[in-house]
Amino acid sequence: MNQMQRDKLILLNMPDDDLFRQFCSILKTHKYRVTRAVTIQAAVQKIIEYSPDLIICSHNFLDYDAYQTYNLLRRTTLNCVTPYVVVVDNYDSDEIMMGLELGVDNFIFTPLNEKRIVTKLKLLFEKIDKLKAFERSTFEKLFVTSPIGMLVCETDRIERANPAFYQTMGFDKNLSLPGLKEIFDFSEFPEQQKQFCRCLKGLTNDCTVSDVQLKGGNEYRTNLYISNISNFVVNRLLIQVEVRLDQTANSFSGNDQKVLSETKQEQPADFELTSREYDILKISGKGTPIKLIAAELGISQRTVEKHRSNIMRKTDSMNIIEAIGKVYGMSQKLQDT
Numbered sequence: 656m657n658q659m660q661r662d663k664l665i666l667l668n669m670p671d672d673d674l675f676r677q678f679c680s681i682l683k684t685h686k687y688r689v690t691r692a693v694t695i696q697a698a699v700q701k702i703i704e705y706s707p708d709l710i711i712c713s714h715n716f717l718d719y720d721a722y723q724t725y726n727l728l729r730r731t732t733l734n735c736v737t738p739y740v741v742v743v744d745n746y747d748s749d750e751i752m753m754g755l756e757l758g759v760d761n762f763i764f765t766p767l768n769e770k771r772i773v774t775k776l777k778l779l780f781e782k783i784d785k786l787k788a789f790e791r792s793t794f795e796k797l798f799v800t801s802p803i804g805m806l807v808c809e810t811d812r813i814e815r816a817n818p819a820f821y822q823t824m825g826f827d828k829n830l831s832l833p834g835l836k837e838i839f840d841f842s843e844f845p846e847q848q849k850q851f852c853r854c855l856k857g858l859t860n861d862c863t864v865s866d867v868q869l870k871g872g873n874e875y876r877t878n879l880y881i882s883n884i885s886n887f888v889v890n891r892l893l894i895q896v897e898v899r900l901d902q903t904a905n906s907f908s909g910n911d912q913k914v915l916s917e918t919k920q921e922q923p924a925d926f927e928l929t930s931r932e933y934d935i936l937k938i939s940g941k942g943t944p945i946k947l948i949a950a951e952l953g954i955s956q957r958t959v960e961k962h963r964s965n966i967m968r969k970t971d972s973m974n975i976i977e978a979i980g981k982v983y984g985m986s987q988k989l990q991d992t
Contacts, residue, residue, distance in 0.1 A: 666707035804896035
């Protein structure tokens with residue numbers, strides 16, 4: 656048993672003292688750490704306080720069965736990647752199938768068999784560790800290469816920012832970033848500020864905050880897309896920061912507005928953009944968020960991001976604002992806004 660296995664914490668949802676002692680004996684022999692809950696309220700508290708690596712629940716948990724307990728925990732505090740194992744007294748194919756459809760990961764049958772229990776736990780942990788490693792790798796690649804500014808935060812404290820955020824906002828990478836409230840001004844929209852704070856405190860899983868003014872004399876306004884990323888970065892939020900471009904479009908002259916509304920055949924071809932890239936650039940010029948661009952064109956958000964990345968590469972631009980300026984001959988005006 657390696658160090659990683661020895662550090663695993665298992666929550667036992669078991670009101671039965673004898674069953675709990677049997678599991679403790681087996682798990683502690685194999686260097687697992689153990690904590691116990693005898694009520695649903697205690698289970699919620701343990702999950703919040705200790706973030707267990709795996710949960711084993713006896714089939715009868717006082718007023719709830721193991722499946723009802725699973726549903727209650729999943730709706731409140733249970734991380735969707737935390738393995739959930741149910742203890743049953745006999746094999747009932749209908750009950751087992753119901754549990755699997757619900758999302759239960761495995762079953763342990765009584766009387767307890769130490770070898771089978773240890774083997775099941777080992778396989779579950781290997782599977783979940785590989786999944787977490789894959790998700791971290793995928794997240795890291797997206798975070799670094801995305802053309803959209805991204806922040807990883809713990810409450811109001813910014814832990815990390817991706818290259819696109821520094822480029823868009825003009826921050827020095829060598830300097831530490833201030834808190835969120837030192838960058839974004841929420842005072843204009845109190846209701847959105849409340850929504851934002853609820854998400855930061857974990858009361859909601861995601862939210863969108865629109866038309867937020869940047870502080871520090873910058874005229875840019877932003878849309879913030881906030882998501883809970885606790886599946887692969889524990890207790891963290893990912894914030895996508897998209898600068899609204901409608902303010903730039905509104906500052907164009909009459910002739911420039913006409914250019915923005917022209918068809919793709921009439922668009923300038925200096926940068927060899929594809930028809931789809933021109934469509935996305937034109938819609939982006941209206942300040943439309945990526946999610947809505949994807950819906951309007953019937954494609955995925957990832958595809959929109961890829962097209963925007965290609966646009967910036969072909970136009971040698973640091974962000975989509977600069978790309979719009981170059982394509983429509985407004986680069987100087989964009990830099991001055």
